[in-house]
Structure formats: structure tokens, C-alpha cells
Amino acid sequence: MRIECKNLSYIYGQRTPFEKTALDNINISIESGIVTGLIGHTGSGKSTLALLICGLLRPTSGSIFIDGEELYKAEKDGNKKRRGIKKSNRKSSEKMKFKAGIIFQYPEYQLFEETVYKDIAYGPSNMGLSREEIDRRVRDAAEFAGIDSNLFEASPFELSGGQRRRAAIAGIIAMDPPVLILDEPAAGLDPRGRSEILGGLREYQKITKKTMIMISHSMEDMAKYADKVHVLKNGAAYLYGTIEEVFSRAGDLKKASLDVPQITNLFLELGERGLEAGCGVYDIKKARDGIIKLLGGGEY
Numbered sequence: 224m225r226i227e228c229k230n231l232s233y234i235y236g237q238r239t240p241f242e243k244t245a246l247d248n249i250n251i252s253i254e255s256g257i258v259t260g261l262i263g264h265t266g267s268g269k270s271t272l273a274l275l276i277c278g279l280l281r282p283t284s285g286s287i288f289i290d291g292e293e294l295y296k297a298e299k300d301g302n303k304k305r306r307g308i309k310k311s312n313r314k315s316s317e318k319m320k321f322k323a324g325i326i327f328q329y330p331e332y333q334l335f336e337e338t339v340y341k342d343i344a345y346g347p348s349n350m351g352l353s354r355e356e357i358d359r360r361v362r363d364a365a366e367f368a369g370i371d372s373n374l375f376e377a378s379p380f381e382l383s384g385g386q387r388r389r390a391a392i393a394g395i396i397a398m399d400p401p402v403l404i405l406d407e408p409a410a411g412l413d414p415r416g417r418s419e420i421l422g423g424l425r426e427y428q429k430i431t432k433k434t435m436i437m438i439s440h441s442m443e444d445m446a447k448y449a450d451k452v453h454v455l456k457n458g459a460a461y462l463y464g465t466i467e468e469v470f471s472r473a474g475d476l477k478k479a480s481l482d483v484p485q486i487t488n489l490f491l492e493l494g495e496r497g498l499e500a501g502c503g504v505y506d507i508k509k510a511r512d513g514i515i516k517l518l519g520g521g522e523y
Contacts, residue, residue: 224290224322224401224434226253226276231285233271245271247458248285255290258428258435260449260466262442264480267455269438273404276436277323289322289402324400326424328410331379331387339365339382339390340375346398360397367427368393385416392420396427403428404436409444421448442484446470446505454479470505486510493517 233246246268253259261269274280276287278294287294324346327333336342343364347357365372368389374382379390392408405424409417421437425448428435437449445452445466452469454462456479462469469476473483473491482488483505490504490513504513 225255226402226434227288228252228272228275229286229288231272231275231287232283233268233275233280234283237283245458246275249455249458249460251453251460251463253434253436253453254451255434256432257450258425258437258448260445260452261436261438261455262440262445262452262481263455263461266457267479268458269455270406272455273325273406273436273438276402277325277404279325294322322400323402323404324395324398325404325406326392326395326408328407329388330391330395330408331384333391333394334379334387337378338376339370339379342379342390343370343394343397346394350398360399361393364393364397365390367396368423388420392424400433402434402436404438406438407440409439417444442470442482442487442505446484446487454481466505 228249228251231246231249232244235241235243235245245266249268249272261272263269271280275282276289276294281295286296334342336345340361343361344357347360352360361375362372365375370386370389370393374386374390379387382390388408395403403424405421408424409420412420421444424435427433437445439445449466451465452463453460454469454476461479462472462475470483470487473487476483483491486507487505490510493499498517504510
């Protein structure tokens with residue numbers, strides 16, 4: 224699913240003393256079937272953009288297209304005509320609501336049902352699916368997320384913190400949205416937990432070829448899991464490219480109140496001291512190759 228944002232703006236508290244522009248007439252594209260990172264300093268508009276793509280907010284102006292179909296176009300047309308939306312358009316609008324799913328920070332706080340099974344099944348149950356299809360999705364999503372079926376009848380609040388987070392993620396995956404948005408889903412976890420959650424979601428994306436959007440403050444996470452990156456600055460599109468292209472522009476990132484991964488900073492410093500090992504070093508493998516280059520092509 225390719226996503227196009229055209230002349231997209233969003234203003235919080237419009238026409239009040241607290242009015243604040245979160246997104247200002249941005250035009251960006253998110254490619255189909257890859258992991259696209261969204262980075263920017265606090266208040267740059269990245270989470271607002273995610274909520275707009277999910278349909279949890281409506282744009283102040285502009286449009287969002289998912290595979291060429293405008294999100295909530297039926298509602299906009301209905302408002303313009305000041306009359307009810309036709310039945311066929313209502314169905315189209317409802318279908319669009321299920322094209323993007325979002326996993327928030329601390330997703331375990333979204334749990335509320337009596338049992339783990341019911342919680343995972345909640346989303347699919349609201350999609351008009353058969354009981355058999357709901358059951359299949361619940362079991363497949365639970366298996367992917369690492370939730371054993373012997374926990375299905377347990378209360379979500381009896382699970383460990385890690386299990387609750389996995390159950391919440393399974394609930395989103397069970398809806399099988401073509402677009403999956405990750406808004407810091409590994410927040411608060413130790414390095415091992417981050418690797419398990421983000422690594423698992425990245426593996427899921429590789430298998431399913433879904434369009435995935437990842438929001439994170441961690442440049443290391445972006446370097447490890449994203450294919451391309453959009454940088455937002457003060458509600459506007461600022462930079463876009465591959466990980467290597469974006470992270471090689473350390474000066475521009477700093478102007479956006481961002482930094483590059485520590486390993487990238489190390490090699491930039493080496494370059495300033497005359498030890499040029501190539502630009503775009505942002506992970507261990509590239510660092511190893513860069514060091515070998517500095518040593519004249521020798522091997523360990």
C-alpha cells in the first residue's frame with residue numbers, strides 16, 4: 224500500500240487561544256512494502272501524521288491517499304453536500320478505516336477484555352468476519368507475537384509486562400491491516416526487549432511485505448530496522464532518503480535538533496582527523512568494513 228499526503232495540514236485547537244499548527248502543508252510519499260522511518264524532534268508532527276493516516280484525526284486541510292483511494296473522501300463529499308452519505312460510499316469509508324493499524328507506546332495499556340483471547344479477537348470481531356476467520360487470525364497473531372494458546376483464557380492483567388505487550392501487538396496484527404504503524408512500541412524496554420519486539424515486527428514485515436511506518440527517537444533503531452526515512456522539522460517535510468543518504472547529512476540533522484547514531488558520529492570524527500573510511504557508516508557491519516578499509520584492506 225503506497226501512501227500519498229498532499230498539501231496536508233493539521234491544526235490543534237483551531238480558532239482558540241491554544242491554536243498550534245502540527246503539520247503545515249506537507250507533501251510526502253510512503254513507499255509500498257518497505258519500512259519507512261519517521262523521525263523528528265518532539266513536536267515535529269510525526270505522531271500527528273501517524274494518527275491522520277490511521278483516520279484517528281481528520282486533516283484541517285489536504286488529503287491522504289492509500290493506494291490511490293482518498294481516506295474519508297465519502298465523508299468530505301457528504302459534508303460538502305450537507306446530506307447523508309450514500310450507502311455505497313459508507314461501505315467504502317468503512318473499508319478505508321481498516322487499511323492502517325497503529326501500535327502505540329506502551330500498547331499493553333490498551334488491553335481491557337476479560338481474557339487474552341477476547342482482547343486479541345476484539346479488532347477482527349468488529350470487521351464483520353466469520354467466527355472461523357476470527358479464530359484463525361487470533362491463533363496466527365498470537366503465535367507470531369509469542370503468546371501461547373494456554374494463556375487464551377487468562378485475564379490479560381495476570382500476564383507479565385512483556386506478555387501483555389505481546390498480547391496487545393497480537394490484537395493489532397490480528398486485524399491484518401495492509402499498513403502497520405509503530406509509534407515507539409518498544410518504549411521503556413531494555414535492549415534485549417527492544418530487539419525482540421522490533422526485530423519480530425521487522426521479520427513480520429519481511430514475511431508479509433506490508434507497508435510499515437516506524438516512529439522512534441532512537442537513531443540506532445532507525446539504522447537497524449528502517450529502509451528509508453522521512454525527517455520532519457517544525458511540522459514540515461525536511462529530509463527524505465535511504466538510511467545512508469539521510470545519516471550522511473549529520474549537519475542537516477543537527478539543524479533539526481537530531482543526532483546520528485553514535486557509531487556514525489565516531490566515523491565522522493575520524494574523517495575530520497584525516498582517517499576517511501567512507502560516509503554512511505551507521506551499523507556494525509559497515510563499521511567493520513570501514514575499519515578494514517582504514518587498515519589497508521587487511522583481514523581480522
